[in-house]
Amino acid sequence: MDDSTSRTLSRRSVLKLGGGGIALLAGGGLLAACTSATSPKTNPASAGPDSGSLTIADIADDTDKPSVAAAAAAVAAFKAKQPNVTVVTKLQPSGADEVAAFIASRTAPTAYVVSSNDVSPMIAAKQVPDMTAIIKKWEHFDELAPALLDTFGLNGTYYGLPQYSGSTGLVISKPLFQSAGLDPTDWQRGGKTFADFRAAAKAISDKNPGVAGFQATLKGPRQGGLSLLTLMYANGQLTYRQDDATKKYTATCNTPQAVAALQLLQQMYWQDKSMGSNPVIAYLDGFQALASGKAAMCMSAFDGPGQVAAAGAERPDDFIMVPFPINDTAQGTLIGSGSGYVFSNTVNQSDLQAAFDYTVFENLSVEGVSAYYKAWLEAGKADGSGETPQTVPFATLLLKAGSALRAQIEEAVKPYVPAYSLSLYGDYFATTAKINLAPEPVVKGKEIKTALQTPVEVIMTKPNANPQTELDKANAVIQQALNS
Structure with a gap:
């Protein structure tokens, strides 16, 4: 959830902890796939170009032997099903400049991984093709979670396939919640409001002197602005609107909903004393506060429990992920992190179909997930790292609760993932899959977050500061940016 979460992440690049640690490798190419129960409606033995070659850029780190071995297993499994198609994997782009270079290159990949927050501007610039017909033809299309699929779409048209896209949530300490008489599993089911959030933070701090009920992570240059954005979105307020006729933008960061979001931080810090002595810390420092027992909850992308484990928590299972409290489900909440595949707009439909076949083959099939995880586990043993793919499967993130395919994939990975467990998440993914997700501002996003950083810093230093003022x-500064 830090300001760098617009970065491109793949399953291979999201937090890996060797041995008995928690690895939330959810996205990209980490769930290798070979198809049996998950074949596309098109015949996989004939779909795609004759003697064609696809380049799929979804490897984040080609020095990571277990993930590279697992990727090779995915390619081999796919080749067995579609012998007329050659798949070459390569490093994915890691930022906006590399994505632009990919698009401009004559050797651009057929499919490649980008951040969820980068998709909307790519759609507007016509840099990605309409994939709706191909995606809807997939046999398991109806099992995809609409809210997550929509992060790679616009008005019912789909331009890519998410690897994972999750809402910003809260990672919480079960023992500290229980100390205040709060039920952590009830929070995993969602449905909490700002009032519940504020009351819980205060109850925990009152019961545990010196503990922040909510550890805010507001240290700049834009982290405070991003945190405020999360609260604004959860209170039903986006940052601007565009006039359909004139196409001009109007900043909307000073509405009653926006003011209430900022005021919530002010009240929790100055009145309730529930945010500890220093809420202006960096994003990763929030997980350290949780790990050391100095905080009960903080904002997080879905990898929060793993981040707390990496910060040295003595009992990592004490920390779980819960949906962020929202006051207006029509607006939903901010995308906390996410990546997915987009496709080349310079290749023919046959190549696009074959590339899509490979992405679902690698990521969403029972045989393939098993093959990938088996290869990962064996490579981890062979190289002495002891690394095991203890993961939240892609299927858990993207497929609906109750999906037969999701259940089959989750079951299939168990022999290869000794510590596999969804206990740290409970109903979090099922709950957030029903929530409308909004990306960070597409137009002038950095300028907006920078401008919103200032009011956050002011209210954290001046107890009598007026949130509306x-x-x-800030809204005037944002409007100037939108006008430029």
Whole structure:
């Protein structure tokens, strides 16, 4: 959830902890796939170009032997099913500049991984093709979670396939919640409001002196602005609107909903004393506060429990992920992190179909997931790292709760993932899959987050600061940016 979460992440690049640690490798190419129960409606033995070659850029780190071995297993399994198609995997782009270079290159991949937050501008610039017909033809299309699929779409048209896209949530300490008489599993089911959030933080701090009920992570240059964005979105307020006729943008960061979001931080810090002595810390420092027992909850992308484990928590299972409280389900909440495949707009439909076949083959099939995980586990033993793919499967993130395919994939990985467990998430993914997800602002996103950083810093230093006044100032700066 830090300001760098617009970065491109793949399953291979998201937090890996060797041995008995937690690895949330959810996305990209980590769930290798070979198809049996998950074949596309098109015949996989004939779909795609004759003697064709596809380049799939979804490897984040080609020095990681277990993940590279697993990727090779995916390619081999796919080749067995579609012998007329050659798949070459390569490093994915890691940022906007590399994505632009990919698009401009004559050797651009047939499919490649980008951040969820980068998709909307790519659609607007016509840099990605319409994949709706191909995606809807997939046999398991109806099992995909609409809210997550929509992060790679616009008005019912789909331009890519998410690897994972999750809402910003809260990672919480079960023992500290229980100390205040709160039920952590009830929070995993969602449905909490700002009032519940504020009351819980205060109850925990009152019961545990010196503990922040909510550890805010507001250290700049834009982290505070991003945190405020999360609260605004959860309170039903986006950052601007566009006039359909004139196409001009109007900043909307000083509305009553936006003011209430900023005021919530002010009240929790100055009145409730539930945010600890220093809420202006960096994003990763929030997980350290949780791990050391100095905080009960903080904002997080879905990898929060793993981040707390990496921060040295003595009992990692004490920390679980819960949906972020929302006051307006019509707006939903901010995408906390996410990546997915987009496709080349310079290849023919046959190549696009074959590339899509490979992405679902690698990521969403029972045989393939098993093959990938088996290869990962064996490579981890062979290289002495002891690394095991203890993961939240892609299927868990993208397929609906109750999906037969999801259940089959989750079951299939168990022999290869000794510590496999969804206990740290409970109903989090099923709950957030029903929530409308909004990306960070597509237009002038950095300028907006930078402008919103200022009112956050003011209210954290001046107890009598007026949230409306501070947001009026920020909104004027944002409007200037939108006009430029």
